[in-house]
Amino acid sequence: MAHEKVNRTKFLFKIIFIIIIIITILSFSTEILFIPTSNNITTPITVLPPSFNSSEEKFLTYLPHSGFHNQHDAFINAIMLSYLTNRTLIMPPILTNYYPPWSTFHSLYNALNKSVIAKKYRKEHCYIKNDGNGENIDNFCDNNKYSKYDNFTMLNWDQLFDLSELKKHVKMVDRGYDFSLDNLISDFNVGENDTYLFIEDKRFEFEFFDNDNSTRQIHEDFEKKFLISDLIKIDKKLLHFASLFHINRIVLENQHNIEFRHLIHNTLIINNSKLLNIANGIIKKLGDKGNYIGLHIRIGDGIYIDEAEDNKILIFNELMNYLLESGLLRNSKKFFKYNLKECVSHNLPIIYLATDANDPRKNLYKFYKNIPCVFTLMDFSKDLENFGNIPSDFDEDTNLKSFYVPIVDLLVTAYGNFFIGTPKSTFSMAAVEINNLYHGKNALVALP
Ligand SMILES: Nc1nc2c(ncn2[C@@H]2O[C@H](COP(=O)(O)OP(=O)(O)O)[C@@H](O)[C@H]2O)c(=O)[nH]1
Ligand SMILES: [Mg+2]
Incomplete structure (x- = not known):
């Protein structure tokens, strides 16, 4: 038994010795790998540090x-x-x-x-x-x-x-x-x-x-x-x-x-050409930037559902005041049968209404009933077809179109001569900033 134990210990020592030898050879050979194998290199190689290796960079x-x-x-x-x-x-x-x-x-x-x-x-x-x-x-x-x-x-x-x-x-x-x-x-x-x-x-x-x-x-x-x-x-x-x-x-x-x-x-402005082209196409049909009034009525989810009725009244009243003050409502009763082309050619006040409402004509009936020439993105579905399929980098099977469409809605409404948004909505705030820039002001007129 004692003899067997001595043999086993000897065997273990042998194994450890062999492992040490292997490790030594390996570490030596890794060093070798870093020595240039050719002497033909005459120009010194500039070794660029990894981009984020600077000890100062935070x-x-x-x-x-x-x-x-x-x-x-x-x-x-x-x-x-x-x-x-x-x-x-x-x-x-x-x-x-x-x-x-x-x-x-x-x-x-x-x-x-x-x-x-x-x-x-x-x-x-x-x-x-x-x-x-x-x-x-x-x-x-x-x-x-x-x-x-x-x-x-x-x-x-x-x-x-x-x-x-x-x-x-x-x-x-x-x-x-x-x-x-x-x-x-x-x-x-x-x-x-x-x-x-x-x-x-x-x-x-x-x-x-x-x-x-x-x-x-x-x-x-x-x-x-x-x-x-x-x-x-x-x-x-x-x-x-x-x-x-x-x-x-x-x-x-x-x-x-x-x-x-x-x-x-x-x-920090949107510069995606596909988005801008589609938005500009719609803006042109509305008679170009500044030729219409932009609204954003957010009633689709979260806190905006509870506040929908109040916000609709608020935006409607503000719009009416603007139309009356600027003399744009004078003969409104006669305008109701016009389509977009007629609204543009007759120089009628055009309202572009961006909204997350499912059915704007129903949900925002008051606007359609009382004001001529109200249009939403739904009236421009042909223009949106130009997006085609936009595969995302992360998952090429997911189309980014549904993400881009609301941004088109935002850009179009933001380029109105006048813009009225929904209180608290960050979507509306972004439109206000674009509208300010369009009017040659700072995006943030009032600093938070
Ligand atoms: N198409 C369209 N989508 C909208 C509109 N308003 C809101 N949405 C959608 O709802 C989201 C609103 O979320 P967010 O951008 O965080 O703005 P906020 O929730 O209004 O502050 C947008 O990204 C759109 O997907 C709109 O007027 N038109
Ligand atoms: Mg939100």
């Missing part, structure tokens, strides 16, 4: 959520904060067709990752229709629970917007179609424990102030002040926010910063 990112214009507002805040903290902005993609609502850091993080995983899983594995009564009840093939992810897709901001001017001031890079923190940390060479997660307990906990001695009241939606000067002191390589949405999120008093905010709003 990053800022956040988690997107909610409808497109909520994402747009958060994106603008992220650009502003990156500018103020001198960090590179890692831009999360635009989420379309499905997007999680706001929630706190970890739950939003999970919701975003789940969207990506569920979408991929369903595409690859769920061929058989499953209504939730079958065996697969708990996996992503349960249509009742997970079909909402099927059309979910993403695109990058520069597929829609011109970022060139802003990129002169803030370094911006795409995050890619992924929300995993591990991947982010490895893609951008962020060291261990070099990430600062900015976690808020409430929906709008912190409002950022650029003036340490500001006497301005905190906006009623927020709980506490957070000084930009304290944000600058955070020296972790990655500063990671969750939601950055809210138009009052950053209070600026420094003139230079205010100017940069104007620059963001004035230069």
Whole structure:
């Protein structure tokens, strides 16, 4: 028995010795691999460092959520904060067709990752229709629970917007179609424990102030002040926010910063040629920019359903006042039988009504009944056919058309001579900004 034990120990030593030899040879040969094998190279090779290896470069990112214009507002805040903290902005993609609502850091993080995983899983594995009564009840093939992810897709901001001017001031890079923190940390060479997660307990906990001695009241939606000067002191390589949405999120008093905010709003403009061509085609049919009055009536979901009746009255009254004041309603009774061409050729007041209403003629009957020459995107369905199929990069089987169509609606209504929107709607606010720019003003006439 003792003899056998000695033999076994000898055998073990032998094995260990062999392993050590192999490791030594291997490490030596890896070194060799890095020595140029040819002496013909006369010019020194400039070895470019990986793009994100600079020890000084610091990053800022956040988690997107909610409808497109909520994402747009958060994106603008992220650009502003990156500018103020001198960090590179890692831009999360635009989420379309499905997007999680706001929630706190970890739950939003999970919701975003789940969207990506569920979408991929369903595409690859769920061929058989499953209504939730079958065996697969708990996996992503349960249509009742997970079909909402099927059309979910993403695109990058520069597929829609011109970022060139802003990129002169803030370094911006795409995050890619992924929300995993591990991947982010490895893609951008962020060291261990070099990430600062900015976690808020409430929906709008912190409002950022650029003036340490500001006497301005905190906006009623927020709980506490957070000084930009304290944000600058955070020296972790990655500063990671969750939601950055809210138009009052950053209070600026420094003139230079205010100017940069104007620059963001004035230069972040849609430059997707397909979208612009289709919108311009419709605008031409309406008699060109400034030849009509643009409305945005948002009544389709969320808080807008409850406020629909009030908002309809509000917008209707404001429109009537405008028409009366500008003398455009004088002979209105005679106008009712005109189609668009006749409205244009007779120089009648034309109303372009952007809306998320299912059936505008029914839901917004009052407008059609009382005002001549009211048109919606539904009157231009032929123009929308020009979109054809726009496959998304993330999922070539998902058509981006349903995402682009509301933006056409927004652009058309925004180029009216006068624009009236729905209170609180970020879609309406975007239209107001475009309308201001069209009239040669700053996009943000009144700074939040
Ligand atoms: N076609 C069309 N869609 C709209 C209109 N208003 C809202 N929507 C849809 O509803 C979404 C509204 O969400 P969002 O952009 O976040 O703006 P908000 O919710 O009004 O602040 C848009 O992205 C559109 O998909 C509209 O006038 N026309
Ligand atoms: Mg919204």
